Amino acid sequence: MKRKNTLFFLLSMAIGLNSFAQKTIEIATKSNVLILETDRDNTLLSTYLGKKLDNVSEYPSIQALDKYKPGSDDLLNKREAYIASGSLNLLEPALTVTHADGNKSTVLTFSDVKTEQLDQNRKLTSIILKDLKYNFQVTLKYLAYFNENVIEQWAEIEHKEKGAVVLNKYASANLTLSGKKFFLKNQYSGATREMRSEEQQLLHGIKTIDSKLGTRTNLLHSSSFMVSVDQPATEDMGEVIAGSLAWTGNFKLDFETFDEYYLRVTAGINNFSSNYTLKAGENFVTPRFIYTYSSAGKGLASRNLHDWARNYQILDGKGQRSTILNNWETTYFDFNDEKLNELTKDTKKLGVDVFLLDDGWFGNKYPRNGSTSGLGDWQYNKQKLKNGISSLGKEATASGVKFGIWIEPEMVNPKSELYENHPDWIIRQPERKEYYMRNQLVLDLTNPKVQDFIYKTVDDIFKEVPEVAFIKWDCNSLIYNANSPTLKNQDHFYLEYIRGLNSVLDRIRKKYPKTPMMLCAGGGSRVDYAALQHFTEFWPSDNTNPYDRIFIQWEYSYYFPSIAVDNHITDMGKQPIKFKTDVAMMGKLGYDVRVNELSKNDLLFSQNAVKTYNGFKDIIWHGQQYRLQDPYENKIASIAYVNEAKDQAIVFNYHVATLFTNGVILPIKLKGLDPAKRYKIEEINMYPGTKSPIDSTKVYSGDFLMKVGFNPEANAYRTSVVLKIQAI
Ligand code: DGJ
16 A cells, blocks of 8 residues: 555656645644645645644544545545535535636635744634636635634635626635534524524535524524534533634525535525625635534533633623613613613612613604604604703713613614605615514615714714713614615625624724623624624523523523623513522623512612622633533523632522422532532522521532532422532
8 A cells, every 4th residue: 555655656756746745734722623635636625623633743644544435426526625616516615706707617726825823822824725727816714722722714715817706605614524423503593582402413415504684693593503423412522513603694504414424514604695796806805604623512612612702702701791770671662861860770779880771762853762763863852861861871970870871773763864864875675665674674884874874873972971881782673675775786785784884893992992882683683703893792682581591591602601691680580589680690690670669678689689799790701601401301400600710610500390390309410620629519699588408518529519419409499599619
């Protein structure tokens, strides 16, 4: 075998086939590696994604072990690192191009590789692939985060052809995985029904998860997912790849199984109705596809993403957050100065940081007294707010709290002055019937004038109310009748909308870099890592029933860290306030309650709860999250957060059984503690007048708690139990 190879090598040198020289590129993180390698045709293949090998010199041996040998009636196929179409590849491509001369074939071959060590933790690898028949190239970018075991991958496409080329498909990345079976976990949604989990075997063919909604792009599906190889990974076992597309617009995730052992994952902007005309010399940069590999189940994959997100992606991910009292579910549109001033006082009474004024504060010709009017007219309503919004900011400061405000600047109600004055700013098909979601239409953010208008709306609020310390940015409609009245090439519409949105957000962030902003889209219809560069947090759902929220929050936690998840205690759900509070504490705590109507004990409990939360919030926001027992298959759901030093942990336990049960019979095994440390366990956040059965004087080793576990004694009478675990 060896002699045969040597012979072939000498022969190929003699006839000038020096491209046979194999090039191996390692995209390595602390535990994992993605191996890219050229083949004889100088095509760049992706040969391996998994745990690092001890011996780097063995990577080149991987390629030869894949014995996929197509017969004369079989499809030719390669594990290309970025798959173009029109020539060899006949499966789902990452890239489809119509060249300037009308030809539709693209063949990419390896040209060059550069690496840059950006800092101790981040290494950027840029690989140039060229089409030898055209002056056309793709640079594959791999940004590896060493400690977090995360890779960001994207593509940059440019050309110098004699005329424009059209990009018919331009995905960020494709990965080829090999294994015996593949299982996809993803989440489907609806308003108030966000993030319901499905896990299925990927049988042969393509499974596509996408969005064509324009805005509110996660209304139906999450743009994040997990794929397990060979068998569905459990929380702590199995091989799994977690991925998320950092794009706020239409997305497309294709999972194509082919032959017997391969899965190709292609992730990128949805090319639906979006042929992109690329001028010569223009650099088209795709959004980033973020992924992590875990050989130890979904839990580790989630923690990798959480670490990466806090350290690098979410705005102020390592910083602090505010607790909130929001008026939405207590007043809806029905309020005035006096009511709001009472609420700012209640904010103080409760002990939270910010009073957040929600929808309904604006519109005069068409007052915003309901969802049918006023949207777009961002002048405060003079009837409701006799002293203006600036005085609300001052009142809040006088009450010793901060002031926050709701906006929905991308939208317009047909019943508004904005609609009357700027019909050309609105997305619609002039000759067709208008369709509305929540009685509104979407402004045309592809238009720079609209971008300026939105920027000015936000800037004016800051000017009028310098105290503004929090913004909730809502987005309640998707795009029907997609059409810009001004854009020349409607094929660029969806893309230019998001570029316009990003440019507005960039401008806002330049002037107001740190003001916390909540990303909201009628609940959780817009939750992606591109938006979270501008936002500090998101509103996961308008469903605040705490029972449902255990599931919703559980599912978001696969991809997003708790510091970014806004959880409010509201009137929804019949559970006691203690249960609601415990659930809301697993993230960023807030309230939508009538403080003045709380019973004496509920108020006392809540005031203490805010103090308790302030004492441990750092562990929830910046610690490691461990999903201990899921709410689907267990009577008790259990989630733990452990701080970096592993000397403190908070464990939340909820009785989720619908049939009568005795609750926890067996202990629940903890995770992430230090086996050598000794810990005491205390029940916290108790309702006034209740006693805990848990002996807080007893000492357990970390080893014991992780191997044997601990019984929180949650049951039908103790429906939620929060434990504080403290090393002694
Ligand atoms: C939808 C959001 O999800 C709610 O929290 C609230 O802000 C309303 N919009 C206001 O119209």
